[in-house]
Amino acid sequence: MKKLTKYYYGNLFTPETNALLAIMLPILTPAMPHYVHTFYSELMDDESTARFLSNELVEHRLTTELAKWLAQTFAPKTAEEMVESLRFQQRIGEVHARVEIPMSLVNSAMTIIKEEMFKTMVSSDLTDREKVRSVVLINRILDGAVSLINDSYLRGKVQNERSTLEYRGASSAHELALEIERVKTSLYNWMTRKMVCYFSGEEIFTNSVYANDFGLWIKHKFPLICSKPERYEKVINCLDRADILRERLNERKTGEEGRKEMSDFTETLNEVIWLLTDEADSSLAKESKQDALTHLLERRFLNPILQQETKLAIQSGSSYAIIMADIDNFKQVNDQYGHQVGDQVLSTVSKTIKEKIRLTDYAFRYGGEEVLILTPELDLQGAADMAERIRRSVEQQHIQLGNEQGINITVSFGIAVFQGHPDFLHLINAADEKLYEAKSAGRNCIRY
Known part of the structure; x- marks a missing residue:
């Protein structure tokens, strides 16, 4: 086992390899833009991988990030720098897990980059011995880095899968049943309006089933x-199928053909209602997945x-x-009134948030x-309107304390909208930055 440890990425950067x-580096560095360009050109020509790189924002960012990754990976390193490099490779794997980039794509990238680097070193003015040593070192470094990335990626994927299963398996049967009832009511009312419009000769609603509350929830x-x-x-x-039938009903078919279309339409939606009921019935024995104090979803x-x-x-x-x-x-509330009042404030704000968000939203x-x-x-405007409704509602509440005192509280908001980057952590950080701006602007406000 001790003999194998010398091939581990963390042990590759010896004084000898650092000297090599x-x-x-002076030979590889000028060619790095070429490696990046070749890599993306090859991948964009492949239908199975192009979908991960089609967004212009992502493509531009990943181009820069790949160049930085190559420069960092092949730089000589001290023992302290080696520790940071290990963490750097692990973070790359964590990002890939969040974005769900297949490891086959990463492995293909290494093959492309290796070939181009090998060509650079073979065509250089180094001695034959130095060329051989360089090619071997390139291979070892890239293999070691990919090993770390793969390991971190798999850990991230396993954790995400575990969280998904826990979320599904820890649902509150009571709350799920109530939510499904709300969805079924929304669906039934929409279907009834459709029927009334059709048989009364009024205008048929043209929106897709997925544009309604029940459709968004299901999606x-x-x-x-x-x-x-x-x-x-x-x-x-x-x-x-209901969407297809809805479009046919918009054609204003009459007589037996029209009645058949409407019958199929209502029967299809009734089957959805039955399937939702079946799901509610099958989940009655499950436990709660909510934070005990706020009844919001847990961060995990x-x-x-x-x-x-x-x-x-x-x-x-x-x-x-x-x-x-x-x-x-909030810290001042805890310090002045105690944690019990702090818990009451948390509970009140959380309840207000749950009341003001839509059926399809998560808190x-x-x-x-x-x-x-x-x-x-x-x-962005819809999110800002929602935040303003919550902000105004919280601001207007007077939280009564046990000693006949009362306090008023406020909430600050930061908002960010998805712009195409597949790593959702960037969006969280953007919203967090806007929240900081709201705090700096005097609190009790919204920034986006």
């Missing part, structure tokens, strides 16, 4: 809580949900927003007094 890298939330993938597929198939469920929303946004060309909400002067307890709200298919 110092000779290699964004149902896949995460549905206990059986085949049930989810049946629901989606029914909604897709954030990654798989954001991963899904990012994937949906990229595939459909839609967007979503993140709203970061933070209770103003997470992100930190001590910080809440993250995820709003699928909502633009």
Whole structure:
């Protein structure tokens, strides 16, 4: 085993290899833009990988990041710099796990870059012995780096899968049943309005089923809580069929043909209602997944949900927003009135947030007094309007304390909207920066 450790990435940077890298770098560095260009040109020509790189913003950023990665990976390193380099490679793997870039893509990248680097060194003015040593070292360094990236990637993927399963398996049966009832009511009312419009000769609604509250909920939330993938597929198939029938009904078919279309339309939507009822009935024995104090979702469920929303946004060309909400002067409340009052404030604000967000939105307890709200298919103005409704509602509340005293509280908000970058951590950081701006601007306000 001791003999194998010399091949580990962390043990590659000896005084001897550092000296060789110092000779290699002046040769490799001018060619690094070429390596990056060749890499992306090859991948963009491949249909299986181009979908990960089609966004211009991502492509530009990844081009810069790959160049930086090459420069950092092949730089000579001291023992202290080696520790940071190990962490650097592990962070790359964590990003790949969040973005869900297949490791086959990373491995292909290494093959392309290796070949180009080998060509550079072979055509250089180094001695034959130095060329051989350089090619061997390039191979060892890239293999070692990919090994670290793969290991970190797999750990991240396993953690995300575990969180997804926990989220699905730890649902509150009572709350899930209530939410499904709300969805069913929304669907039934929409279907009834359709029928009334059709038979009365009024204008038929032209919006897709997915543009309504029940459709958005099924698209964004149902896949995460549905206990059986085949049930989810049946629901989606029914909604897709209902959408086709809805378009046919807009053609104003009359007589027997029209009645047949309407019968098929209502029967298809009734099947969706039945499938949702079946899901509610099958989840009655499950436990709660909420934070005990705030009844918001726990932060550990954030990654798989954001991963899904990012994937949906990229595939459909839609967007979503993140709203970061933070209770103003919360530490002062705890210091002056005690943690029991602090808990009461947290509970009150959380309840207000849950009342003001839509059926399709998620609210997470992100930190001590910080809440993250995820709003699928909502633009910047829509997210700002939602934040303002919450801000105004909290500001107007007077929290009564046990000693007949009362306090008023406020909340600050930072908002960011998905712009195409597949790593959702960038969006969280952007919303967090806007929250900091709101705090700096005097609190009790919104920045986006």
